[in-house]
Amino acid sequence: MSGSILIQAIVFLAGAIICVPLAKKLGLSSVLGYLLAGILIGPYMLGFVGEEGDDILHFAEFGVVMMLFLIGLEIEPKNFWKMRKTILGMGGAQVVLTIIVSCLVLILMDLDWKVALTISMAVALSSTAITLQTIKEKGLFDTVYGTSSFSILLFQDIIVILMLAVIPLLSNVENAPATDDHSSATFLLENLPLGFQAAAIMLSVVFVIVAGRYLIVPIMRRVATTRVRELLTASALLIVLGITYLMELVGLSPALGAFLGGVVLATSEFKHELESTLEPFKGLLLGLFFMAVGASINFIVIGDNPLMIGGLVVGVIALKAIILFVVATMFKLKIDQKLLLAIGLAQIGEFAFVLLSFAFQLNILDSVQLDVMLVVTALTMTLAPILGMVNERLVLPRIGTKEYEKRPIDHIAKTHKVILVGFGHFGSTVGRFLRASGIEATILDQDSNRVDLLRKMGFEVYYGDATRMDLLESAGISEAKILICAIDDPDTTIYLAKMLKEKYPQVKLMVRAKNRNDAYELLNLGIENVYRESLETSVKLAGDVLHDMGFRKYTVHRQAQKFIQYDEESLRRLAEESKVNDEYIFRVREEIEQQEKQLEEDLKRGLIENDKQWDSELMRLRE
């Protein structure tokens, strides 16, 4: 037994290690790599993995749960509250419309309305795992497309609870036995009165929120003081597993519960700790999940009925995409955002596996219907990333916001070329100031609404991911003198900086850093011009305080300039030191240590030296 587990683990890991880099090399997303690895090692290709694929699928769903927990960590409660309209509006419209249309089509195809409704519910759901992983990988989370997708997926996660509650009502058999242990866990409360069920659900949500604040954070603090790293890993896992169990117990979606838990902890000091601890688990489990989906594609069913399956897959994707497109139009998205959304969410999701198997146990679906639908689900999931890629490479550049619009470039602009990456809050100020001084930067941005606006205003703008070398090249990186990186995400910034330093060392890099730590990292990469976004502003604020306390403005002005200079020097000194301890120290603790060093330096230095200039004290003493 242990031997077979070992072999399985080896097969999965090896499959991933071989297929994912290969997919990446071909310019495909890692999701597709995992899916292909799954197909390859699955029972119908190499046969390394057999029927146990389903169990693995169930286990690997933790990956999805963790992903939502991590996403929750990045969304602060008040931002979540702001999204409520999009969640209900877009999510509601998408689910309801899809169910209605798909149900009508299936009834026209002579299916029983109960079967049609069940299948339609499954079809209405999209894959959180695939979509969000792809969005994160491309760094599109902050675009309209990203938030819209997320809103719809979150609504689906909520509505799936309702679906699981409705399906038994469609059952042809009274008191259908619930044998599968997943559903027995789901319906622990089934025999209790409805009011009590609702109360239990509410209570557990409240429990997650309250426990997040008053139980988890104090425990994490305790654990952190022990300075045993694996205990933090253990508690992070415990949080996610605990939430999952609780949610399954009361019949809520674990992913939803984990998301809530994440939101609650988003403002805690352990945010980054939890993130860095769970990230690798999430990645591996999601990979496992995608491989399990790949392995579960039943090629015998496909072989028996290739035309019908093909037709269904095409039909489902077309139907979902059209309805998403309509919903996106209702919510006034731009054409390319609409296309991204429509194609991004056109697959059937992982919840369909649960929903369909559950309906099968309740005798709503027969085994042929179940098999066909499972295959269709897995196939749409596999095709989704491919379609997304086709959309991005072949369709989008032709429609709507093009990567590049031809515009005559005058000679000076060409030889003194400045490229500005990112035109958000930071970058726009940079770009506007440059333009006000007559310097036109070439702009790269990945928000199509913004790109269109900027083009209207006469900027030379390229649309897309700035870490793509081909895009940078068409934006003229080879002739550029300066590249300004004003990207918000530190990881992307560092990736871009590394890449450019290697391939275009002659281009001067001027890089925005979110904070001291990012600045250290950039300095240690050998980038000279690092601009901390908070430094000048906070010194200015402190200066205004000093003025309010009675200091003269000019004195404060000089002190502030000295302080900034001193802080830049100490930054460079401490960056040298931070090289030494890189990997194994807790990130949060490292930050505290850095701050300690910094404060110690301040202490050694004492008060900023007073100007001796203009001081007649010395002359007075002499005389």
Next chain:
Amino acid sequence: MKRVLILFAHPKFEQSRTNKALVQKVNNREGVTFHDLYERYPDFNIDVSLEKKLLERHDVVVWHHPFYWYNCPPLMKQWIDVVLEFGWAYGPQGNALETKKCLNVITTGGSRDIYCSEGNNHYSVNEFLRPFEQTARLCGMQYLPPFAVMGTHKLSTQELNHHTHQYELLMDFLQKDMPVGDVENCAFLNDMPELNKNNAT
């Protein structure tokens, strides 16, 4: 009553005993606008149109500053460079300042006796102030002799009180627009008989 504009420039005002005492006498005086340049423009970014409006609203312009290296502090020079525009303060249509009066109020560390051909500084204060005098003249202003508080390093409290009182009297004199004939022959306004009546007024 004439309106007086004091343009004050001191980069380290908080540490100047003499100037604090002098300023205290004039900064809340009715009919006198005390304009603290280093406090207003710590970044040297002078609002030219505002400065012009201020000038237009006053009859007497006072350049009040410590005498550093025989000159005014840099922000005062910056003020002269950017505010006194061609075509406004001087040049063909540059008559905005015509008929106004203008003078320097300065503080020096060295005493009056080292500011002469035999002293360490070789030249008199009046000679050092020639650029200001000519600037005022080019702008059509009437340049008055300076009011100088000298030897500030060794000033006793009593002496300081005397100077500040004189500064007050000077303001009085300027506001009432006394005839200038009286002062044209003295090197310093400090020596004017009106400021040395021994509290007779």
